[in-house]
Amino acid sequence: MGGPPAIRLLLAYxxxxxxxxxxxxxxxxxQAVLEGAFQRLSGCSVRAVAASRTDSGVHAAGQVVxxxxxxxxxxxxxxxxLNALLPEDISVREAAWAEPGFEPRHHxxxxxxxxxxxxxxxxxxxxxxxxxxxRRPLDLDAMQAASELLRGEHDFSAFRAANCPATxxxxxxxxVAWSRRGDELHLDVLGRSFLKQMxxxxxxxxxxxxxxxxxxxxxxDILASRDRRRAARCAPAQGLCLLRVFYAxxxxxxxxxxxx
Amino acid sequence: MGGPPAIRLLLAYxxxxxxxxxxxxxxxxxQAVLEGAFQRLSGCSVRAVAASRTDSGVHAAGQVVxxxxxxxxxxxxxxxxLNALLPEDISVREAAWAEPGFEPRHHxxxxxxxxxxxxxxxxxxxxxxxxxxxRRPLDLDAMQAASELLRGEHDFSAFRAANCPATxxxxxxxxVAWSRRGDELHLDVLGRSFLKQMxxxxxxxxxxxxxxxxxxxxxxDILASRDRRRAARCAPAQGLCLLRVFYAxxxxxxxxxxxx
Numbered sequence: 001m002g003g004p005p006a007i008r009l010l011l012a013y014x015x016x017x018x019x020x021x022x023x024x025x026x027x028x029x030x031q032a033v034l035e036g037a038f039q040r041l042s043g044c045s046v047r048a049v050a051a052s053r054t055d056s057g058v059h060a061a062g063q064v065v066x067x068x069x070x071x072x073x074x075x076x077x078x079x080x081x082l083n084a085l086l087p088e089d090i091s092v093r094e095a096a097w098a099e100p101g102f103e104p105r106h107h108x109x110x111x112x113x114x115x116x117x118x119x120x121x122x123x124x125x126x127x128x129x130x131x132x133x134x135r136r137p138l139d140l141d142a143m144q145a146a147s148e149l150l151r152g153e154h155d156f157s158a159f160r161a162a163n164c165p166a167t168x169x170x171x172x173x174x175x176v177a178w179s180r181r182g183d184e185l186h187l188d189v190l191g192r193s194f195l196k197q198m199x200x201x202x203x204x205x206x207x208x209x210x211x212x213x214x215x216x217x218x219x220x221d222i223l224a225s226r227d228r229r230r231a232a233r234c235a236p237a238q239g240l241c242l243l244r245v246f247y248a249x250x251x252x253x254x255x256x257x258x259x260x
Numbered sequence: 261m262g263g264p265p266a267i268r269l270l271l272a273y274x275x276x277x278x279x280x281x282x283x284x285x286x287x288x289x290x291q292a293v294l295e296g297a298f299q300r301l302s303g304c305s306v307r308a309v310a311a312s313r314t315d316s317g318v319h320a321a322g323q324v325v326x327x328x329x330x331x332x333x334x335x336x337x338x339x340x341x342l343n344a345l346l347p348e349d350i351s352v353r354e355a356a357w358a359e360p361g362f363e364p365r366h367h368x369x370x371x372x373x374x375x376x377x378x379x380x381x382x383x384x385x386x387x388x389x390x391x392x393x394x395r396r397p398l399d400l401d402a403m404q405a406a407s408e409l410l411r412g413e414h415d416f417s418a419f420r421a422a423n424c425p426a427t428x429x430x431x432x433x434x435x436v437a438w439s440r441r442g443d444e445l446h447l448d449v450l451g452r453s454f455l456k457q458m459x460x461x462x463x464x465x466x467x468x469x470x471x472x473x474x475x476x477x478x479x480x481d482i483l484a485s486r487d488r489r490r491a492a493r494c495a496p497a498q499g500l501c502l503l504r505v506f507y508a509x510x511x512x513x514x515x516x517x518x519x520x
Contacts, residue, residue, distance in 0.1 A: 012385040061386070083383050091383040123343050123351040125272040126319070126390060 004070040007078055008102060010094040011050075011063040016129050016238065017089060020056045021063070030054075030090060034065070037085040041078065042071035051104040051245040052111060055197065057237030059130065062093075062112075062244040064104045104245070108192070110174065110252040112244040115187040115203045115235065124183075131184065132203075132239035138185060138210030140178055146209040146216035147176040147187070150202065150223070156195050157226035159205070161234075164196035169226070171195060175256050190256060201228075203235035264330040267338055268358040271310075271323040274349040276389050276498065280316045281323065290314075290350060294325070297345040301338065302331035311364040311505040312371060315457065317497030319390060322353075322504040324364045364505070368452070370434065370512040372504040375447040375463045375495065384443075391444065392463075392499035398470030400438055400445060406469040406476035407436040407447070410462065410483070416455055417486035419465070421494075424456035429486070431455060435516050450516060461488075463495035 011034070019027035031048055039045050051064040073081065079095035086092070118124045118131035119138050150173050157169040175190040187206070189199050205222065208214040214232075222230045246252035271294070279287035291308055299305050311324040333341065339355035346352070378384045378391035379398050410433050417429040435450040447466070449459050465482065468474040474492075482490045506512035 012382075014385055059386070079382065088383065088388055089385060091385045093382040122272075122339065122353040123348065125274055125349060125351045126321070128348055130386060 004068050006098040006102070007067045007069045007075050008096050008098040008104070009065040009067055009079075009082075009092050011065050012061050012091045012093055013059065013063070014089040014129060015054060015057045015059045018056065020058065021050050021052065021054045021060075024056075027056075030060075030063075033086065033090060034067075034082070037082050038067060038078075040085055041081040042069075042073060044070045046070070049104055051108050052242050054242055055200075055237055055240075058240045058242070059238075060242040063242055064108075064245045064247075066098055066102060066104045107247055108245050109249050110190055110192055110246040110255065111194070111242065112246070112255060113189045113194070113199050114241050114243050115189070115199060116239050116241070117185040117187075117203075117207070118183055119185050120183045127184070129238060130241070132236050134207065136211060138207065139212065140180055140185060140210070142212070142216055143185075143187075143206045143210045144178045146206055146214075146219045147178060149216065149219045150176050154223050155226055156198055156223070158222050158228055158231045159198050159201040160195035160228065161197040161201075162228065166195050169195060171198065190252075197234050200235040200237065200240060201231050203239070204232040207235065208232045264328050266358040266362070267327045267329045267335050268356050268362060268364070269325040269327055269339075269342075269352050270354040271325050272321050272351045272353055273319065273323070274389060275314060275317045275319045277349060278316065280318065281310045281312065281314045281320075284316075287316075290320075290323075293346065293350060294327075294342070297342050298327060298338075300345055301341040302329075302333060304328075304330045306330070309364055311368050312502050314502055315460075315497055315500075319498075319501040321501055323502055324368075324505045324507075326358055326362060326364045367507055368505050369509050370450055370452055370506040370515065371454070371502065372506070372515060373449045373454070373459050374501050374503050375449070375459060375499050376501070377445040377447075377463075377467070377499060378443055379445050380443045387444070389498060390501070392496050394467065396471060398445060398467065399472065400440055400470070402472070402476055403445075403447075403466045403470045404438045406466055406474075406479045407438060409476065409479045410436050414483050415486055416458055416483070418482050418488055418491045419458045419461040420455035420488065421457040421461075422488065426455050429455060431458065450512075457494050460495040460497065460500060461491050463499070464492040467495065468492045 013030050018030050021030050023029050023031055034048050046068040049066045075095035079092045082092045116131040118133045121135050153172040155169050156171050173191045177188045179186050209216055273290050278290050281290050283289050283291055294308050306328040309326045335355035339352045342352045376391040378393045381395050413432040415429050416431050433451045437448045439446050469476055
């Protein structure tokens with residue numbers, strides 16, 4: 001352990017302008033912007049670590065970030081200072097001293113992602129940066145039936161990106177639930193961790209079910225095939241948001257049981 | 261009467277980029293953009309009429325617009341065509357033939373405006389274009405108590421803009437209700453019509469009550485003074501949205517009784 005004390009941040013960002021959380025040679029990352037703001041605030045150059053490497057264009061309402069803090073600023077000063085320096089599409093919601101040894105990625109017990117589909121004919125206005133707009137009505141019951149088949153532990157090779165860096169393709173989906181909210185359909189997915197583009201690949205295939213092009217049972221065959229070419233196109237990043245990261249097992253258990 | 265058949269549109273727009281609904285010499289109006297899109301679609305130059313002249317920066321989820329239609333396009337074609345041509349911050353939600361003689365402004369029985377305050381310390385991200393961000397906690401009960409004093413018919417001279425064109429300063433507030441939704445406080449205001457900047461001037465003064473700088477009872481004195489200088493600053497336009505316009509008296513009565 002050792003090292004300077006560190007701050008734990010709860011971060012929200014609209015991913016539209018960013019190549020994702022992580023540093024990339026080809027564009028602006030949330031990580032680079034956050035580290036740059038901290039350097040301006042404190043004069044210290046540090047490396048921030050996040051619970052989830054959100055992909056390019058994906059949003060976060062509750063990303064958890066560990067920020068080493070060699071400066072003398074306390075968490076509240078850092079939160080206010082960062083919010084004064086960060087662009088308007090990134091906000092530090094909370095800041096606190098991190099427990100020694102805290103690792104946002106490895107200690108996470110569960111993550112909650114939500115995918116939003118805007119399902120009416122006329123274009124969205126207020127939600128346009130945060131949803132996938134699909135004009136043709138989707139059959140929610142069929143999509144829910146298909147989603148049930150995904151729950152539990154599976155080899156998700158058919159739903160991982162070609163460049164997914166994970167060593168194992170096995171993941172456990174602890175909750176997969178669709179709900180209707182006005183003009184929107186929401187998919188809530190909870191699990192300990194996910195393969196690269198896994199949620200968006202699942203959504204792309206479930207939409208085919210919602211349009212009646214695939215039967216719900218087809219999901220079982222596609223999973224078993226472990227063949228990415230059997231699944232449908234990847235749903236666009238802008239509909240996906242990391243809502244929350246869980247560290248306390250009892251909080252995660254409550255979220256699995258909840259209907260929100 | 262006479263004239264070409266007309267289309268009744270239900271329009272949503274984010275007001276951020278616009279000088280308001282109505283044509284202005286100093287910038288882009290929603291009206292100009294809509295009329296321009298219709299001209300490109302149909303070759304016809306017409307004048308659109310809206311139920312409410314929303315101010316610069318104010319949003320609408322349910323503006324009602326009458327669009328004369330000398331073209332041979334039917335409402336569905338016009339809706340789809342306009343949505344293909346309009347910028348992403350304006351959307352035609354619905355289009356139908358208007359009843360002969362329909363006047364969106366004069367026939368309106370009621371309007372529902374909502375003002376959204378984002379009331380937490382950290383900046384909003386996803387809602388940032390649609391809310392007024394106030395860091396210091398507001399006392400919702402005090403604001404509600406003050407709002408009760410505004411219900412009914414009053415001379416609202418103390419809350420009208422200096423350049424308000426209305427001949428009478430008397431208006432009737434049929435419902436004034438605050439509610440808390442997560443980090444937000446919402447003010448729902450329903451009435452047949454409003455003076456220029458009246459809702460925003462009311463919000464600015466009610467916020468002073470929410471911070472304990474004014475007592476709820478002060479609203480009665482400020483109303484009675486009919487003096488604009490007695491009320492507080494005008495709340496920013498970006499928190500205000502025209503949610504709905506009512507034409508059927510029974511629908512308006514239902515909205516007055518509802519808790520949404």
